[in-house]
Amino acid sequence: GERRAARSEEGSAPAVTLLRMRAPSRSSDAHSLFGMASAALAEAISDASRSPASLLGVGSLALVPSPLSARLFKAVAAELSQAAPQPVLPSPPLPLLRLWYGSRHVERLAVSAADDDWAVEVGGCSALPSLSSLDLPGARLTAHGAAHLAAGLRALTHLRIADCHGLGAAGFGVLCGGCLQLVSLQLPNCKIALDAAAVRTMVDRLAGLTALDLGGNLLASAAVPPLCSAPLRLLRVWGSVSGDDAALSLMDSSCLSVLDLGWTGATALGLQCVSLGLASRLADLSLAHAALLPGDLARCTSLASSESLTSLTLSGTSLSAADLAAAASPPGLTSLDLSCCCVEAAAALRVALCAARRLERLLLDRLECACRPPQHRPPGGAPPVAQSPAPLRELRLSGCPSLGPPLWPSAPLSLEVLDLSGGETPFSHLLPPGPPASPPVRLPALRLLLLADCRLTDADARPISHLCPRLEALDLSGNPLLSDAAVLPLAALRRTLRSLALERLPLVTAHALAALRALPLQTLDLR
Numbered sequence: 001g002e003r004r005a006a007r008s009e010e011g012s013a014p015a016v017t018l019l020r021m022r023a024p025s026r027s028s029d030a031h032s033l034f035g036m037a038s039a040a041l042a043e044a045i046s047d048a049s050r051s052p053a054s055l056l057g058v059g060s061l062a063l064v065p066s067p068l069s070a071r072l073f074k075a076v077a078a079e080l081s082q083a084a085p086q087p088v089l090p091s092p093p094l095p096l097l098r099l100w101y102g103s104r105h106v107e108r109l110a111v112s113a114a115d116d117d118w119a120v121e122v123g124g125c126s127a128l129p130s131l132s133s134l135d136l137p138g139a140r141l142t143a144h145g146a147a148h149l150a151a152g153l154r155a156l157t158h159l160r161i162a163d164c165h166g167l168g169a170a171g172f173g174v175l176c177g178g179c180l181q182l183v184s185l186q187l188p189n190c191k192i193a194l195d196a197a198a199v200r201t202m203v204d205r206l207a208g209l210t211a212l213d214l215g216g217n218l219l220a221s222a223a224v225p226p227l228c229s230a231p232l233r234l235l236r237v238w239g240s241v242s243g244d245d246a247a248l249s250l251m252d253s254s255c256l257s258v259l260d261l262g263w264t265g266a267t268a269l270g271l272q273c274v275s276l277g278l279a280s281r282l283a284d285l286s287l288a289h290a291a292l293l294p295g296d297l298a299r300c301t302s303l304a305s306s307e308s309l310t311s312l313t314l315s316g317t318s319l320s321a322a323d324l325a326a327a328a329s330p331p332g333l334t335s336l337d338l339s340c341c342c343v344e345a346a347a348a349l350r351v352a353l354c355a356a357r358r359l360e361r362l363l364l365d366r367l368e369c370a371c372r373p374p375q376h377r378p379p380g381g382a383p384p385v386a387q388s389p390a391p392l393r394e395l396r397l398s399g400c401p402s403l404g405p406p407l408w409p410s411a412p413l414s415l416e417v418l419d420l421s422g423g424e425t426p427f428s429h430l431l432p433p434g435p436p437a438s439p440p441v442r443l444p445a446l447r448l449l450l451l452a453d454c455r456l457t458d459a460d461a462r463p464i465s466h467l468c469p470r471l472e473a474l475d476l477s478g479n480p481l482l483s484d485a486a487v488l489p490l491a492a493l494r495r496t497l498r499s500l501a502l503e504r505l506p507l508v509t510a511h512a513l514a515a516l517r518a519l520p521l522q523t524l525d526l527r
Contacts, residue, residue, distance in 0.1 A: 038072060041099075042079030059102045066105035073100065090118045101127040110135040119145030123152030133158040143170035150178025160186040160213075169198055176202040183208050188236070189216030196222040203230045214240055215260065224249040236260035236286075243290065244270035251277030262288030262313065268296040275300035283308050288337075289316035294344070298322035304329040311335040315363070321348035328352040328359075339365035339396070359390035365419070366399040397423045398450065416445050421452040421475065427460060442467045452501070453478035461486035465493050472496055477503035477525070484512035491515050499523040 064072060077092035091112050100106050106128050111118070114136045122128065123145075131153055139161050141149075146167060156179045161167065167190050175185075185206070194217060203209075203226050210231055215238035224246045227235065233255050237246055243266025250256060251273050259282060261270065266287055274285065279302040297319065303309070304326040312327060315337050319327070321344050327336060333356060343349055346369050353359070394417040401424050420427060446468040451461070456479040464474070471493055476482060482505050490497065497519050502508055503526065513526075 035075070038075035039079055041072075041076045041096075058098045059100070061099040062101060062103040064100075064103070064105065066107070069100070069103065069105040070108075073106075090114045094118060094121060097122070097127075101125075103128065104130045106131060108133040108135075110137070112136075112138050113140060114145075115140040116142055116145035116148075120148045123148035123150070126152040128153065130155060132156060135160045136164070137162045139164040140166060141171065142166045143168060143174055146171035147174045147178070150174050154178065155181060157181050158184040160184075160188075161190065162186070163189050165191045167192060169193055172198060173201065176205050180205060181208065182206050184211035184234075185209060186211070186213035186236075187217065188213050191217060193218040194223050195220045196226060199223040200226040203227065206230075210234065210255075212236070215262075216240065221245040221249075228253045231255050234258040237264065238286070238288070239263035243267070243287075244273070246270070247273035247277075253278070255281075257281055257308070258284040260286040261290070262286045262315075264290070266290040266292070268292065268299070271296055271300055271303075275303040279303045279306045279309070281308060282306065284311040285309065286313035286337075287317065288313050289340075290314075292317045294318050294320035295322060298326045300326070306330050307332055309333060313337040314341060315339040316341065318342045320344050321351070324348050324352035325355065328356040332358060334358055335361040337363040338367060339363045340367070342368045342370060344370055353390075356390050359392055360414075361394040362392060363394075363396045364400050365396050367397075367401070369401065393417065393445075395419070397425050399423055400425060413443070414445055415443055417448045418443070418446060419448075419450040420454055421450045423454065427451060427454070427456070444468075445470065447472045449473070450475045451479070452476065452503075455479065455481070456486070457481050458483055458485040462489055465489045465491075469493070470496050473499035475501040476505070477501045480504065480506055483507040484509055487512040488515050491518060494518045494520070497521065501525040503527045 061069070061072070073092070073096070076096055080093065080096065081091060097109075097111075107130055109128070109131055111134075119141055132155055134149075134153065134156055137160075141161065141164050159175070159179060159182055164171075164187075167187070169192055172187070172192050172194065179185075185202075192214075194214070199219075208231075211234040212227070212230075212232055213234075213236040215236045217240045219237060219241040221242055224237070224241060228250060232253065235250070235253075235256060235258070238260045239262070241264060243261045243264030246261060246264065247266060247270035250259070256278060259274070259278065261274075264270075267290070271287065271290070271292065274282070279300075285303075297303070297314070307330070309330040310332050312330070312333060312335070314327060316339075319338070319341055324343060325348075327338070336356065336359060338349075349364075353362075356362075390412065391414045392412040393414055395415060396417070396419040398419045398421045447470060449464070449468060449471055452475045454460075456476065458481070461476060461479070461482055462485060464471070466489075469492075474490070474497065476486070484507070487502065487508055490500070498521060500516070500519070500521055500523070502524075516524075
């Protein structure tokens with residue numbers, strides 16, 4: 001639309017911005033009115049640095065009701081991010097946020113690269129009185145900015161500040177002293193050195209704290225015991241403290257249900273402490289890259305028989321056949337992460353999966369087998385295969401070597417996410433047998449399919465649109481043998497496909513791309 005700034009004759013009155021938009025020519029274009037309005041707002045905000053007087057007044061949109069307020073804020077922020085895809089200033093910028101100052105409808109906010117100037121303005125004037133959730137990834141705050149946030153945003157219940165190396169123990173202290181309503185505090189990878197006194201003070205002041213993420217910081221071993229007196233249900237201390245010391249100190253915790261001890265060097269001692277003290281309560285346990293030896297997990301019978309455990313992460317560990325059986329044994333297990341693991345043999349994995357009756361999410365990215373599976377069936381008969389008992393929804397095998405015969409006779413019909421990128425497991429191994437002509441619908445629920453760098457041919461990719469009729473995102477990048485014959489059939493996904501990646505495909509021509517015009521694509525990558 002056309003923007004015009006009208007000033008009063010005296011020049012003292014604030015400027016008023018008029019946003020003029022042409023009416024849509026057809027009724028079918030009515031949905032674009034919202035986009036036109038957000039684009040006009042974005043243009044006015046982007047011009048603020050050149051002509052500040054043309055900007056709408058502070059608090060102009062404070063009365064826009066929720067959820068329309070949140071939708072408009074996100075739309076304008078998206079317009080601005082397209083103009084500056086790599087902002088060095090806080091994003092969304094302050095000129096946009098100022099339009100909502102005083103709003104009672106802004107309850108959740110995420111701002112990247114927030115600095116002290118941002119914190120001083122937003123916190124210093126209590127600009128967002130109803131803000132309860134604040135996410136600041138990549139923040140550049142110091143204790144000075146943290147103090148203003150703590151003083152002006154006292155209604156916060158959820159606070160996340162990630163990768164902020166300037167916050168320090170002083171900033172941690174002022175946040176705990178001012179944001180007394182916090183129930184969730186996440187400070188991942190902030191490199192804060194915390195001793196027992198700092199943690200004890202946090203526990204005393206934040207009486208309602210139930211979720212704490214201090215992963216990627218520097219915790220003294222003596223700083224863990226005070227956490228047992230807090231009503232924590234979630235605790236993440238990955239890469240922050242000795243895993244064995246933390247596990248031993250947390251044995252008496254009565255509320256803990258989610259525990260992340262990844263990258264802490266936990267050994268069999270720490271695993272036994274977790275098994276004996278927390279196995280009956282834990283729902284989510286991460287031991288990623290723990291210093292476990294083959295057979296350690298199998299000896300923790302309490303953990304293997306836990307009825308509360310639903311998610312287990314063992315990525316980066318070495319597992320024997322008995323360990324794999326123990327990992328898949330919890331009767332309520334729905335998520336199992338074995339990425340980057342070194343397993344004894346692929347056959348042991350197949351046997352273990354037979355016991356996982358409720359598994360919905362299985363991650364096997366970059367899995368390594370100590371014994372490579374035979375390329376041909378041994379004379380003794382077929383190897384054991386799981387009969388697809390689990391309602392699997394997500395299966396990731398990226399960078400995974402060939403596991404020999406398929407893990408299942410066919411992929412579960414419930415599968416929604418399948419990642420085979422960069423691996424050696426053929427896509428055909430996950431499909432049930434069927435007539436080659438007019439292939440039936442074999443993965444009816446699949447929404448995301450990643451087949452990058454899989455050495456696909458046209459014959460492999462051509463039936464995808466028939467096999468996966470509800471596909472929303474597809475990645476075929478890095479398969480140089482694919483040609484137009486593989487891309488043209490994707491036009492059949494004209495009702496569902498939203499994202500398509502066709503990077504590094506030299507044989508695909510503009511003729512095939514023209515045939516995809518009818519697709520409702522939001523993202524198309526042709527690099």
